[in-house]
Amino acid sequence: MSLSNSLISLQQTDQQLIEKKQTFVTLQNEIQNQGGLIKLRDKCEKQKQQELEAKVEVARLQSEFNTLKSKVSEIEQRLYGGSITNVKELNAIEIEYSSMRRNLAQVEESIPSNEKIAAEANEKFTEYTKQLKENEQDWKLRLVKIHGEAKVIKDExxxxxxxxxxxxSGISKEYLDHYNRISKSNPGSAIVKVDRGVCQGCLVKLPMSELNKIRLSETPITGSCCSRLLIFSN
Ligand SMILES: [Zn+2]
Structure with a gap:
């Protein structure tokens, strides 16, 4: 194999190695997040928590409502019982009474919206739990497949x-070092062709003298454009 062909073959192998590595990492990530199960469990937990919080809030509002209601009827008795005849005192009680009725209405109004939040959270929790069960079944099969795929990729x-x-082993140290150095910043294009006078690595047009040198050379030439190894395109 010529030096150019050996370098091109090396580059192709390196590209494939990178791809295999990426696939392997993707599979490892899938194992790590259990194919999305961890996220789904988290979603379930959040809905459960939200339902609980909303239910606690409903209970708190209901107890507040009961307290206010008994206070209101207490005031009503004082107001209409006829025991208070002082006008000033009567006015004060009336003000307290209307303020308390406003509070009562407000508390009563906010109960249904919290009940709705609890119901919706419960609905979502049920939906996610169902999904979770299905996905857990699928995941068991997928995991076996992933381990198989990972093993194949590792062997390859x-x-x-x-x-x-x-x-x-067929490439001299000088070229190998050069290739490895350029590959680090330009994976997959350390050795490139010159096509119609243009370096296919950096797309710069090369001077005629350099083109002639590349055309006549048996080995790749370091480009003045980008230091890539250049070969002539036939
Ligand atoms: Zn170049």
Whole structure:
């Protein structure tokens, strides 16, 4: 294999290694978040919590309503019982009475909205719980599949590494070092073709003298444009 072809083969292998690694990481992430189960459990828990909070609020409002109601009827008795004849005192009680009735109405009004929140949260909780049960079943199967896929990818990856070593052994240290250095910042395009006078790595048009040099060379040439290894496109 020519040096150029060895470098291109090395680059292709490296690209595939990167892809395998990414797929492997994606599978690992799926295992980590249990295919979305952790998120779904969290959603269930939140709805349950919301329902509980709304129910506590309803109970608090109902107790406040009862307290206010008995106070209102107490005042009504004093107001209409005929025992108070002092006008000033009567006015004061009337003011207290109307303020308390306003409070009572307010408390009464806010009970249904909190009951609605509790009911809606309960509905969502039921829905998410059902979904959770289904997904938990699916996940068991998926997990077995993931472990299988991960193993295949790992084996393929290791085989590719062996293949890479073989290809690498046919490349001189000078070119290998150059390739590795450029690959770090430009994975997949450390060695590129020059097409119609343009470097396909950085898309800069090269001077004629350099193009001729690349055309005549048996080995890749370091481009003056971007330091990539350049070969001539036939
Ligand atoms: Zn270039």
């Amino acid at each position: 990856y290791n085989n590719m590494l062996i293949e890479r070593k073989k290809v690498q």
